[in-house]
Amino acid sequence: MAEFEPVLLANVGKDNSHTLKAYEAVGGYRALRETLKDKSPDDLITTVRASNLRGRGGAGFPTGLKWSFLPDDHPGPVYLCVNADESEPGTFCNRVLLEEDPHQVLEGTILSSFATRASTAYVYLRYEYPKSLARLQAAIDECYGAGYLGKNVLGTDFSLDVYVHRGAAAYVCGEETGLIESLEGKRAWPRIKPPFPAVEGLFRKPTVVNNVETMACVKHIVDRGPEWFKSIGTPADPHNPRDPGSYGPKLYQVSGHVNRPGVYEAPLGLPCRELVDRFAGGVWKGRKVKAVVPGGLSTGLLAADQLDTPLDFDGPVQAGCLGLGTAGAIVLDETYPIIDFLYNSCRFFAHESCGQCTPCREGTHWALSMVERIKAGRGRLKDLELLGEIGDSIGIIPGTTICGLADGAAWPIKTALAKFRDELEDYVKQTNPAGYADIQPAIAMPAMTTH
Amino acid sequence: MVANQDWMSTTEPILSDDLLDAIRVYFPKYPTRRAVVLPALHTVQERLGYVPAQAVVEIAELLELHPSEVQDTLSFYGFFKQDKPLGKVRIWVCRSISCSARGGEDLLEYLCEKLGIRPGETTEDGLFSLEFAECLGACDFAPAMLAGSELIGDLTREKIDAFVDRVRGDT
Ligand SMILES: Cc1cc2nc3c(=O)[nH]c(=O)nc-3n(C[C@H](O)[C@H](O)[C@H](O)COP(=O)(O)O)c2cc1C
Ligand code: SF4
Ligand code: FES
Numbered sequence: 303m304a305e306f307e308p309v310l311l312a313n314v315g316k317d318n319s320h321t322l323k324a325y326e327a328v329g330g331y332r333a334l335r336e337t338l339k340d341k342s343p344d345d346l347i348t349t350v351r352a353s354n355l356r357g358r359g360g361a362g363f364p365t366g367l368k369w370s371f372l373p374d375d376h377p378g379p380v381y382l383c384v385n386a387d388e389s390e391p392g393t394f395c396n397r398v399l400l401e402e403d404p405h406q407v408l409e410g411t412i413l414s415s416f417a418t419r420a421s422t423a424y425v426y427l428r429y430e431y432p433k434s435l436a437r438l439q440a441a442i443d444e445c446y447g448a449g450y451l452g453k454n455v456l457g458t459d460f461s462l463d464v465y466v467h468r469g470a471a472a473y474v475c476g477e478e479t480g481l482i483e484s485l486e487g488k489r490a491w492p493r494i495k496p497p498f499p500a501v502e503g504l505f506r507k508p509t510v511v512n513n514v515e516t517m518a519c520v521k522h523i524v525d526r527g528p529e530w531f532k533s534i535g536t537p538a539d540p541h542n543p544r545d546p547g548s549y550g551p552k553l554y555q556v557s558g559h560v561n562r563p564g565v566y567e568a569p570l571g572l573p574c575r576e577l578v579d580r581f582a583g584g585v586w587k588g589r590k591v592k593a594v595v596p597g598g599l600s601t602g603l604l605a606a607d608q609l610d611t612p613l614d615f616d617g618p619v620q621a622g623c624l625g626l627g628t629a630g631a632i633v634l635d636e637t638y639p640i641i642d643f644l645y646n647s648c649r650f651f652a653h654e655s656c657g658q659c660t661p662c663r664e665g666t667h668w669a670l671s672m673v674e675r676i677k678a679g680r681g682r683l684k685d686l687e688l689l690g691e692i693g694d695s696i697g698i699i700p701g702t703t704i705c706g707l708a709d710g711a712a713w714p715i716k717t718a719l720a721k722f723r724d725e726l727e728d729y730v731k732q733t734n735p736a737g738y739a740d741i742q743p744a745i746a747m748p749a750m751t752t753h
Numbered sequence: 754m755v756a757n758q759d760w761m762s763t764t765e766p767i768l769s770d771d772l773l774d775a776i777r778v779y780f781p782k783y784p785t786r787r788a789v790v791l792p793a794l795h796t797v798q799e800r801l802g803y804v805p806a807q808a809v810v811e812i813a814e815l816l817e818l819h820p821s822e823v824q825d826t827l828s829f830y831g832f833f834k835q836d837k838p839l840g841k842v843r844i845w846v847c848r849s850i851s852c853s854a855r856g857g858e859d860l861l862e863y864l865c866e867k868l869g870i871r872p873g874e875t876t877e878d879g880l881f882s883l884e885f886a887e888c889l890g891a892c893d894f895a896p897a898m899l900a901g902s903e904l905i906g907d908l909t910r911e912k913i914d915a916f917v918d919r920v921r922g923d924t
Contacts, residue, residue, distance in 0.1 A: 379784075391849040391888035429795075429832065430845065430889050432902035465782045468795055470830035473887065487790035487816075489829035505784050557851035557892035564893045599850055599888075630892070632851050646850045650887055656829075 306534075308567040309551045310518050314402040320437045322444040325405035331450060333525035334409055337416065338458050346417035350520060353528035354538070354549045359385055359476075359513030360598070360627050361706075362615040364546050365520070369418050371500035372508045381504040382420040383485065383511045384411055386427040386434070387469055387476035390598035390710075391650060392630030395553035395565045396514040400427075400434035403518075404441035408464065410517030412450060413524050415462050418510050423464045425514075426481050429471050439466055473654035477705045478511035479503075480656065491658045492705035519550055535570035536614040548614030552629055556582040559589065559635035571617070575609040577631055589635040593722070597627025599647055600710025602717030603640075622720060624713040640722040641677050641729050644714065648673045651711035662708035665696040669715060675744065676726075679733035682740045686726055690719050768811045772800055776815060786816040790826050794833055802838030809835075834882075840875040842920055845886035845899040846908075852888075857896035860908050861885055864898075867917060880920055 313319040313328060325331070337346065351366030372380060384407070388396040399407055415423050427435060442464050445451040453461045467485055474480045479493035482504045503509025523531050531550045538547030548570040554577050557563040561583030568581075574594055578584065585591055593603045596611065596618040604611055604621055611621040619625050634643060652666040669692045672685050693716040696702055697709035719726065730738045779792040793812045797804050804812075804827060813820040827833045846861040847853075861872070868876050868883060875882040891897040894906020905912060 388890050389888060392851055392892055393888070394890045394892055397890045428890065430886070430899055432899075433904070463782075468791065470791060470795070470832040471886070472830055472832075484791065485788060486785065487787035487826055489826055505788075555892070557895055558854050563851075563895065595850070632854075632892070634854060638854060642853075643850065646848075646853050650849055653887060 306551070306567075306569055309522055310399070310406070310515070310553055311403075311565070311567045313406070314398060319402050320404055320441065322405060322441065322448060325403070329525070330405055331409055331448075333521055334412055334450065335456065337413060337524060338456050338460065343417050343419055346413065346524065349528055350417065350523060353523045353531040354546045355516070355519050355523060355531065356546060356548065356615060357513055358515035358519065358552070358628075359511075360390065360600075360625075362548075362626060365512065365516055368500065368512075369414075369510060371498065372418055372510065373501065376508050378419065379422060379507055380418055380420045381507055381509040382411065382415050382418055382423040383478070383481060383504060383509060384423060384425040384514060384517055385476060385478065385481060385511055386425050386431070386514050387473075387481060388428055388431075388514070388628075389473040389476050390600060390628050390630060392557055392595060392598045392632040393555060393628040394557075394630070395555050395628075397431055397434055398553075398565050399514055399518055400431065400438050402437075404434075404438045405445075406518050406521055407438075407514050408441055408445060408450075408517075410519065410521035411464060412445075412455070412462060414510070414512065414517060414520050416460055420510070421461060421463070423462065424485060424504070425464065425466045426469060426475065426485060427466050428469045428475075435466060435468065442466070472656075473650075474656045474705070474707055477707065480705065481511060482509065489656070491656055492707075494704055515553055523550075536612065536616075545616070548616065548626075552613075554581070554613065555628070555630040556633065557630070558595075558633040559586050559638065560584065560633045561586050571612045571614040573609070574604060574611050574613055574631065577613065578609065578633055582633070585633060585635050587635070589637065591633060592636045592638055593634045593640070593643070595632035595634075595714075596621075596623055596629075597625065598630040599632070599650060600624055600706075600713060601627040602713035603643070603721055604717075605721040606636075623717060624709065639729070640718050640725050641673070644718050644726075645670075645673045645677050647714040648711070651707065655707060655711070656705075659703040659705075659708065661696040661702040662711070665692045665708065666711050668692060669711070676730060676733075680737065680744070681730040681734055682738055682744065683727060683730055684741050685744070686719060686723070686730070689715055693719065764807050766811060767801070767805065767807045768797065768815075772797065773811075773815060775800070776812070787818060787822070789816055790818070790823055794823075794827055798833055798839070803834040803836070805835055837875070838879075840882040841880050842901045843882040843884065844901075845884045845889065846872075847887070847889045847891070847895070847897050848885045849888035849892075851892035852896040855895045857908070860896055860898075860910065860913065863910055864913055867913065881917075 318324045355365045356362040475484045475490045480490040484490040499509040535549040539545040552570045566581040601624040611617045648670040652670040655666045657663045693712045776793045779789045813823045872885045896908040897906045
């Protein structure tokens with residue numbers, strides 16, 4: 303196979319890659335000009351559908367299909383929200399795109415707005431990205447100056463405003479309806495669906511929420527065609543008519559105990575081992591892998607013997623994880639205790655639960671309390687069972703909560719228990735030799751970690 | 754809103770005309786006033802260092818909301834301070850997995866000891882406010898901290914010392 307040439311990262315690292323001048327010099331906004339000459343919004347939706355592009359925000363939902371749920375007889379306005387909340391631990395590729403090549407994201411945003419007939423697009427940007435804010439706002443200003451944004455884009459009757467809306471340090475704002483509530487000025491409590499945003503979203507109008515990287519992909523699909531996109535990645539399973547495949551280039555992030563943490567671009571389906579060894583230069587300090595989180599903390603753990611898992615939308619599922627998630631791999635070396643991983647994960651989700659659903663609010667906090675107690679050397683084998691019960695009972699999949707945050711909390715617990723049970727049992731026995739077999743109710747420890 | 758007027762009659766307005774204008778800039782960007790709540794809270798905290806109760810009342814008045822609606826949104830985000838202004842630099846030290854696995858939490862503890870405060874607090878000289886952060890989206894630079902708008906990655910005790918000295922030296 304010929305060496306894959308980066309597409310999404312093609313400009314990153316070049317001088318002034320964030321400026322309009324540099325972007326136009328490499329063909330930037332050509333796709334937009336061509337589209338506005340003679341294409342209709344429906345043409346664009348057809349193109350994106352034909353590419354089988356699946357959203358890069360975590361759930362892998364087919365983008366063209368999502369757009370086609372918008373009502374076609376609605377008087378408007380329609381809104382596009384670009385999700386730049388990027389708060390899933392292990393994930394940072396949106397930051398790189400926004401800092402180094404914001405015009406690529408903007409061109410995708412403008413094209414997507416045209417396709418969805420949106421007249422306003424909001425970029426919901428997490429607060430902790432000040433450099434992204436500066437670069438993105440400067441790029442937006444350049445676009446207004448050049449006629450790519452504003453009234454009558456490039457002299458056509460398509461008009462579009464793009465505004466940046468800053469978040470305030472809450473993970474749940476990345477959930478699409480939490481994002482919408484937050485944008486409306488309220489607490490970011492995710493909404494019960496249906497109605498889905500396409501029907502009733504921001505300001506109760508039809509709304510599409512898409513990830514930053516999804517926007518960048520749209521630009522390249524329009525520019526190079528859906529066949530090009532489908533020539534990259536893992537093909538759909540011919541025996542499963544509902545499998546949309548995993549097509550296109552993907553930004554893989556890798557962090558944790560590796561020699562070269564960073565963001566790397568490869569065709570979807572990159573084996574986890576290649577990401578760790580070839581791209582990230584292997585495990586630090588000459589150590590071995592104990593576990594890898596394949597796609598952001600929510601996705602759970604791959605064990606060391608699962609590193610041949612292809613990182614496409616289906617691979618991690620087959621390996622007993624939640625999914626590809628954000629493709630943010632986190633590598634843990636052989637010396638890192640799984641109880642520490644569990645503690646960190648449970649603390650994160652307990653801190654970020656919005657508190658709206660009882661199973662999530664209570665479950666994440668009980669899980670944290672238990673893991674805290676185990677870590678402190680007062681655990682019992684029974685606690686592992688109780689943890690497993692929490693893992694199995696919270697989330698959209700069992701149907702007890704409104705949003706996917708609870709599923710994200712559950713998978714690290716479930717996978718740690720399924721794949722590292724021996725280590726956890728040993729830990730409990732060694733740290734609590736007198737009490738590990740107790741089955742009496744245990745006294746809760748005072749929470750140490752509330753904000 | 755009679756209750757507010759009572760309150761306001763005993764309290765000087767805290768948001769200057771200038772600040773109110775800075776919030777009004779956001780009006781044309783949204784179809785509702787309520788959507789301006791977050792931009793308004795950010796604007797006030799950036800200028801005053803915090804969002805005291807009186808500012809909440811005045812934001813509500815400007816946005817034609819009940820103060821409780823603004824307060825409700827504010828209190829959801831652990832981000833806005835109400836009791837006293839933040840220090841000159843607000844430091845966020847990441848404690849999430851990729852940073853923690855590379856020593857981030859020890860560095861947070863080091864910074865606590867160095868500054869003599871716990872997360873959520875501000876030094877008495879008003880220079881530093883310290884916070885723990887969940888993933889800053891900078892795991893490629895783990896362990897990472899965000900100080901004001903400056904990202905400091907591959908963090909070490911030496912880098913922390915140098916940073917603290919720099920801020921102290923600036924004043
Ligand atoms: C708790 C939670 C947090 C999320 N955070 C993000 C995020 O930061 N960025 C993002 O694009 N999607 C995030 N998502 C997924 C969004 O709900 C939504 O599926 C996505 O933005 C759709 O974009 P896409 O179709 O382009 O993937 C999150 C979901 C959940 C449940
Ligand atoms: S699942 Fe958790 S985060 Fe999601 S809405 Fe319910 S309580 Fe909030
Ligand atoms: S885990 Fe610290 S920046 Fe992501």
